[in-house]
Amino acid sequence: MASLRVLSRSQFRASAPCFSRGSLRFYASAKPQTLKERLAELIPKEIENVKAIKAEHGKKAFGQVTVDQVYGGMRGLPALLWDGSVLDAEEGIRFRGKTIPECQALLPKAPGGSEPLPEGLFWLLLTGEVPTEAQAKSLSEDWAARATLPEFVEEIIDRCPPTLHPMSQFSMAVTALNHDSAFAKAYQEGISKKEYWGPTFEDSMDLIAKLPNIAGRIYRNVFGSGKLPAIDKTKDYSYNLANLLGFGDKEAFVELLRLYITIHSDHEGGNVSAHTGKLVGSALSDPFLAFGASLNGLAGPLHGLANQEVLLWLMKMKSQVGENPSDEKVKEYIWSTLNSGQVVPGYGHAVLRKTDPRYTAQREFAQKHLPDDPMFKLVGKIYNIAPDVLLEAGKAKNPWPNVDAHSGVLLTYYGLTQMQFYTVLFGVSRAFGVAAQLIWDRALGAPLERPKSYSSEAIKKMFANK
Ligand SMILES: CC(C)(COP(=O)(O)OP(=O)(O)OC[C@H]1O[C@@H](n2cnc3c(N)ncnc32)[C@H](O)[C@@H]1OP(=O)(O)O)[C@@H](O)C(=O)NCCC(=O)NCCS
Numbered sequence: 001m002a003s004l005r006v007l008s009r010s011q012f013r014a015s016a017p018c019f020s021r022g023s024l025r026f027y028a029s030a031k032p033q034t035l036k037e038r039l040a041e042l043i044p045k046e047i048e049n050v051k052a053i054k055a056e057h058g059k060k061a062f063g064q065v066t067v068d069q070v071y072g073g074m075r076g077l078p079a080l081l082w083d084g085s086v087l088d089a090e091e092g093i094r095f096r097g098k099t100i101p102e103c104q105a106l107l108p109k110a111p112g113g114s115e116p117l118p119e120g121l122f123w124l125l126l127t128g129e130v131p132t133e134a135q136a137k138s139l140s141e142d143w144a145a146r147a148t149l150p151e152f153v154e155e156i157i158d159r160c161p162p163t164l165h166p167m168s169q170f171s172m173a174v175t176a177l178n179h180d181s182a183f184a185k186a187y188q189e190g191i192s193k194k195e196y197w198g199p200t201f202e203d204s205m206d207l208i209a210k211l212p213n214i215a216g217r218i219y220r221n222v223f224g225s226g227k228l229p230a231i232d233k234t235k236d237y238s239y240n241l242a243n244l245l246g247f248g249d250k251e252a253f254v255e256l257l258r259l260y261i262t263i264h265s266d267h268e269g270g271n272v273s274a275h276t277g278k279l280v281g282s283a284l285s286d287p288f289l290a291f292g293a294s295l296n297g298l299a300g301p302l303h304g305l306a307n308q309e310v311l312l313w314l315m316k317m318k319s320q321v322g323e324n325p326s327d328e329k330v331k332e333y334i335w336s337t338l339n340s341g342q343v344v345p346g347y348g349h350a351v352l353r354k355t356d357p358r359y360t361a362q363r364e365f366a367q368k369h370l371p372d373d374p375m376f377k378l379v380g381k382i383y384n385i386a387p388d389v390l391l392e393a394g395k396a397k398n399p400w401p402n403v404d405a406h407s408g409v410l411l412t413y414y415g416l417t418q419m420q421f422y423t424v425l426f427g428v429s430r431a432f433g434v435a436a437q438l439i440w441d442r443a444l445g446a447p448l449e450r451p452k453s454y455s456s457e458a459i460k461k462m463f464a465n466k
Contacts, residue, residue: 032132032134032135032138033135034135034138035122035123035126035127035131035135035138035139036198036201038127038129039126039127039197039201039439039443042127043197043443046440046443046444047443047444047445050444062078063078065077067459067463070454070459073350074270075350079270079451080269080270080275080278081269081444081446082268082269082270082274082278082437083096083128083436083437083440084096084125084126084266084268084433084436084437084440085125085266085267085268085433086268087267087268087351087352089351089352089353089354090353090354091354091357092352092354092356092357092358093266093267093268093357093358095121095124095125095265095266096124096125096128097128098124099357100262100263100357100358100360100361101357101361103116103121103124103262104116104259104262104361106130107120107121107124107130107131107136107262108120108131108132108133108135108136108137110236110238110239110254110258112251113254113255113258114255115255115256115258115259115262115365116258116259116262117136117140117236117237117238117258118237118238118258118261118262118265118429118432119131119136119137119139119140119143119236119237120135120136121261121262121265121432122139122208122265122432122435122436123135123136123139125265125266125432125433125436126436126439126440137236139237140235140236140237141233142205142209143205143208143209143237144209144231144232144233144235144237144240145209145233146205146206146209146210147209147210147212147213147231147240148210148213148231149173149177149210149213149214149217150176150177150179150180152176152179153173153176153177153179153214154217156172156173156176157169157172157173157214157217157218157221158217158221160172160218160221162221162222162224165299165420166218166219166222166420166421166423166424167295167296167298167299167304167305167423167424167427168299169218169222170214170215170218170295170424170427171292171293171295171296171299172292173214173217173218174207174211174214174288174291174292174295175288175289175292176288177206177207177210177288178286178288178289178292180206181199181203181286181287181288181289182199182202182203182206183196183199183200183202183203183284183286183287183442184286185199186198186199187284193445196284196442196443196445197439197440197442197443200286200287200438200439200442200443201439203286203287203288204287204435204436204438204439207287207288207291207431207435208237208431208432208435211241211427211428211431212231212237212240212241212244212428213228213231213244215241215244215245215424215425215427215428216228216241216244216245217244218421218424219244219245219246219418219421219424220245220246222418222420222421223418223421225246226246228244229243229244229248231244236258237261238254238257238258238261239254241257241261241428242254242257245416247414247415247416250414250415252369252414253414253415253416256365256369256410256411256414257425259361259362259365260362260407260410260425260429261428261429261432262429263358263361263362263403263429264358264403264407264425264426264429264430265429265430265432265433266430266432266433266434266436267433268351269437270350270351271303271350272297272298272300272302272303273294273295273297273298273303273304273427273430273434274294274430274433274434274437275297276290276293276294276296276297277290277291277293277294277434277437277438278290278434278437278438278441278446278449279293279449280293280294281438281441281442282441282446282447282448282449283448287435287438290434290438291431291434291435291438294427294430294431294434295427295430298423298426298427298430299423301345302343304404304423304426304427304430305423306345306346306402306404307346307403307404307407307408307419307422307423307426308408308419308420308422308423309345309346309404310345310346310404310405310407310408311408311409311412311419311422312345312419313337313344313345313346314375314378314379314408314409317330317333317378318375318378320333321333323374323375323378324374324377324378325378325381327381327384327385330378330381330382330385331385331389334382334385334386334389335389338389338390338393344386344389344390345404345405346401346402346404346405346406347386347387347390347396347398347399347400347401347402347405348390348396348397348398348399348400348402349398349400349402352398352400352402353397353398353400354398354400355400355401356400356401356402356403356405358402358403359400359401359402359403359405359406362403362406362407362410363380363383363406365410366379366406366409366410366413369413370410370413373409373413375409375412375413376409376410376413379405379406379409382405383401383405386399386401387399387400387401407422407425407426408422411425
């Protein structure tokens with residue numbers, strides 16, 4: 001039965017007016033507008049919007065840049081345009097203005113599910129609009145249809161020794177997808193600048209679509225868990241990812257992946273993986289090359305690898321103090337980590353100054369699905385103790401937990417115990433945010449990134465006697 005929905009006239013390509021009430025028009029639609037069609041409508045408006053912002057505010061200053069910022073990893077330096085999400089230090093992430101709980105409430109769900117579909121989140125990141133269920137479903141179908149890997153990419157993965165870290169295998173496979181890049185081909189053929197976003201969109205869709213097969217293949221090769229099943233074209237992205245990993249029969253795990261991908265997708269533009277993708281893309285490297293570079297940044301222990309580090313740290317803690325330790329024992333263990341010159345993984349953040357709402361969303365998931373799990377209880381105990389210890393130690397600007405403090409315990413609960421694989425799942429998710437911005441960067445004609453660097457000698461000279 002055709003559904004009735006309230007639409008702007010432009011939102012439908014093949015729609016026949018049915019009836020109107022007040023200023024609202026109702027359309028019975030045969031086919032929902034595709035994401036690419038909607039983007040094609042939005043891009044000219046956004047180009048005008050950016051032109052107007054530049055005309056009115058282009059010469060205004062954000063503030064001063066200090067020498068400390070140059071030496072200090074550019075913390076707080078306003079330097080990048082990123083539309084998909086904005087991170088507030090106190091409140092956490094908003095995807096196109098929507099908090100995580102708002103996304104959980106508003107985005108389409110799978111039949112019988114209660115977590116948002118990442119398909120809907122991708123639509124939101126790209127357009128700023130919440131898609132209909134039919135539009136989210138059309139993305140599931142599109143991605144399923146694009147999911148097959150070229151044979152040589154399968155061979156590259158199969159030739160990797162199982163001792164090679166899954167993230168290295170992941171980045172290699174993603175980089176190799178550039179063999180079939182629509183953008184690289186179109187560029188060689190002399191595509192006009194105005195058309196860049198079209199093949200970038202196609203590559204980005206292919207990239208996202210192929211990640212489950214890459215991740216599943218790496219997982220099964222490294223951890224020896226049998227042959228990959230085929231993609232089920234009737235199911236959503238997260239189901240297929242779970243199934244390729246061997247967990248398709250665990251509905252709660254599939255729900256976890258829907259939430260996991262949604263909350264890990266984007267965290268504004270300055271973090272290492274997002275910024276790297278944008279930077280490399282600015283050289284007009286195609287989305288596979290750009291996102292391959294993102295993955296190499298995500299593989300660092302201060303960034304995405306922290307989810308692996310957290311679980312290692314928890315396991316070590318458990319082996320030293322037992323599964324149900326006293327508060328005193330947990331405190332001692334945290335101090336011993338700090339005193340040996342290591343960071344407490346999963347705590348602290350370069351921007352956030354409160355508990356990460358991505359941590360809270362996972363905690364709420366655990367409270368609903370695994371309230372009695374001993375490792376979840378241990379994570380909860382650490383949450384009560386670690387911030388005070390970090391405050392007392394006096395170095396970390398943010399003593400609160402981040403996203404990585406919780407994810408591993410949830411995955412472990414469902415049987416995905418191989419912590420070296422956790423950052424791969426983060427990588428699958430991060431593609432959504434990076435790809436969305438790559439498409440907008442090419443649509444808006446973002447130039448090559450080229451900030452200015454200084455030597456210490458030059459800095460000394462510049463400020464001598466000032
Ligand atoms: C995320 C992180 C890299 C942010 O770094 P940052 O912006 O430089 O953080 P700060 O400004 O608070 O760092 C100030 C000092 O506190 C230390 N610090 C920050 N977080 C810490 C933590 N969790 N444990 C111990 N020390 C920490 C820093 O190492 C730094 O020490 P230094 O002055 O000796 O170099 C940092 O908090 C960290 O290493 N956390 C653990 C790893 C992690 O969870 N990463 C995932 C992030 S989503």
